Amino acid sequence: MSKANLSNDIDTLLDQYFKDLSGENPNSVYEMVIQSVEKPLLLYIMNLAEGNQSKASDILGLNRNTLRKKLKLHKIET
Numbered sequence: 001m002s003k004a005n006l007s008n009d010i011d012t013l014l015d016q017y018f019k020d021l022s023g024e025n026p027n028s029v030y031e032m033v034i035q036s037v038e039k040p041l042l043l044y045i046m047n048l049a050e051g052n053q054s055k056a057s058d059i060l061g062l063n064r065n066t067l068r069k070k071l072k073l074h075k076i077e078t
Contacts, residue, residue, distance in 0.1 A: 039074040046071070051078045 010033075018026065041060075049056035053071075057064040071078065 038070065039076070042067075042070060042074060042076055046076065046078060053078060 014029075014033075017029075042056075045056045045059050046053075049059060053064055053067055057067040060067065062070075
């Protein structure tokens with residue numbers, strides 16, 4: 001999957017989200033998207049890195065302390 005495909009998938013999902021609102025006012029869309037994507041991403045990368053936080057932080061391009069905070073926030077144990 002390329003970055004373009006991921007972007008298209010997000011566009012499609014957001015189009016459906018706004019359609020499903022049926023005229024209701026959207027709010028906190030940014031937070032909703034981040035919450036929906038971040039935990040599955042962290043779980044996937046931690047599995048790929050075989051639980052190694054240093055390797056996972058390199059793959060994600062995050063500082064290891066930032067990764068630890070995010071793992072704790074999402075209650076992901078390594």
